[in-house]
Amino acid sequence: MTLHLQNVGRCIGNQWIVRHLAFQIGNDECLALVGPSGCGKSTTLRLIAGLDPVSEGSIAIGGHDVTKLTPAERSIGMVFQSYALLPHLSVFENLELGLKIRNVQCKDRSIRIQRVLDLLQLSDRASHRPAQLSGGQRQRVALARALIRDPEVYLLDEPMSNLDAQLREGIRPELRRLVLEQQKPTIYVTHDQHEAMAMANKIAIINHGQILQLDTPINLYKNPNSLFVAQFLGRPQINCLKPSDNQIQAIRPEDLKFDDSGLPCRLLSREWLGNTQLLYLASSEGDLRMIMDPSFECPERLFVRWDPQKAFYFDRETGKRIP
Numbered sequence: 001m002t003l004h005l006q007n008v009g010r011c012i013g014n015q016w017i018v019r020h021l022a023f024q025i026g027n028d029e030c031l032a033l034v035g036p037s038g039c040g041k042s043t044t045l046r047l048i049a050g051l052d053p054v055s056e057g058s059i060a061i062g063g064h065d066v067t068k069l070t071p072a073e074r075s076i077g078m079v080f081q082s083y084a085l086l087p088h089l090s091v092f093e094n095l096e097l098g099l100k101i102r103n104v105q106c107k108d109r110s111i112r113i114q115r116v117l118d119l120l121q122l123s124d125r126a127s128h129r130p131a132q133l134s135g136g137q138r139q140r141v142a143l144a145r146a147l148i149r150d151p152e153v154y155l156l157d158e159p160m161s162n163l164d165a166q167l168r169e170g171i172r173p174e175l176r177r178l179v180l181e182q183q184k185p186t187i188y189v190t191h192d193q194h195e196a197m198a199m200a201n202k203i204a205i206i207n208h209g210q211i212l213q214l215d216t217p218i219n220l221y222k223n224p225n226s227l228f229v230a231q232f233l234g235r236p237q238i239n240c241l242k243p244s245d246n247q248i249q250a251i252r253p254e255d256l257k258f259d260d261s262g263l264p265c266r267l268l269s270r271e272w273l274g275n276t277q278l279l280y281l282a283s284s285e286g287d288l289r290m291i292m293d294p295s296f297e298c299p300e301r302l303f304v305r306w307d308p309q310k311a312f313y314f315d316r317e318t319g320k321r322i323p
């Protein structure tokens with residue numbers, strides 16, 4: 001099973017919300033769609049699910065063109081950002097609804113619901129209403145509702161955005177395993193680059209409704225095609241030096257080294273992060289971020305250098321990578 005988008009776009013009025021979306025996802029792939037708020041991530045999922053009309057291009061699932069099909073006619077399991085659980089129904093009834101609509105027989109419904117509840121460790125919550133659940137449990141119910149349909153494609157729209165950081169980190173490995181086990185093409189939307197790198201085997205970086213680059217996490221990190229991609233992936237963020245000759249040179253914090261023949265810097269501040277420390281330095285090339293061993297006692301004045309081979313160069317106007 002594959003999901004294939006060809007030049008897909010959505011236009012409202014005279015404005016393109018997303019445009020030229022083109023990619024293919026296989027059944028062993030989870031694609032993370034990442035970009036800032038408002039860049040068109042949810043719109044992309046809604047187009048694939050059939051909730052919004054496509055203005056140009058086509059969408060195929062398993063080689064069949066679904067562009068003109070209604071949402072019900074497409075085999076898609078979607079998890080919405082807001083969970084979208086019905087508050088007056090129990091967990092069991094929330095899960096049952098989708099199966100009833102699909103005319104699944106009562107006996108089969110119970111078996112399928114029980115299986116998914118067991119899988120997501122929700123069996124003891126079957127009779128609870130959403131308001132009686134924790135954020136993490138609600139998140140799992142929303143996921144259960146997508147899984148129970150056994151769809152051909154999974155679309156997850158910021159499924160963990162309502163959870164606090166600790167809970168998110170706890171659920172992430174579990175969710176990753178679950179997603180990969182399904183062996184279905186999956187799109188995982190997030191605005192969090194860390195989550196994207198952890199969850200997906202491919203990442204598409206999207207901005208202003210267009211995909212800037214799509215590749216494996218490691219290739220995107222090592223070979224960004226634009227300043228936007230270079231800045232989006234990696235924390236602390238890549239350092240951008242003062243532009244010269246219409247070029248911006250950028251260097252990752254881990255690629256800066258101390259060297260007495262290097263660029264003179266002044267220590268602005270430092271953050272201990274437990275296993276590392278982050279130094280903020282001022283220089284004639286602008287402020288720099290640098291990662292060091294936590295035990296390092298940084299002097300007030302120091303010199304840093306880097307291997308020019310490890311730096312990236314971008315066009316100041318377009319932000320495109322200069323080879």
Ligand SMILES: Nc1ncnc2c1ncn2[C@@H]1O[C@H](COP(=O)(O)OP(=O)(O)O)[C@@H](O)[C@H]1O
Nearest residue numbers: 012017018035036037038039040041042043044
């Ligand atoms: N029905 C609509 N009418 C007008 N503008 C819309 C509509 N849906 C989305 N948009 C606009 O399209 C852009 C992308 O929205 P969305 O896909 O929700 O972004 P994201 O999920 O990346 O935060 C936003 O600027 C939003 O305001």
Ligand SMILES: [Mg+2]
Nearest residue numbers: 041042043081
């Ligand atoms: Mg969104």
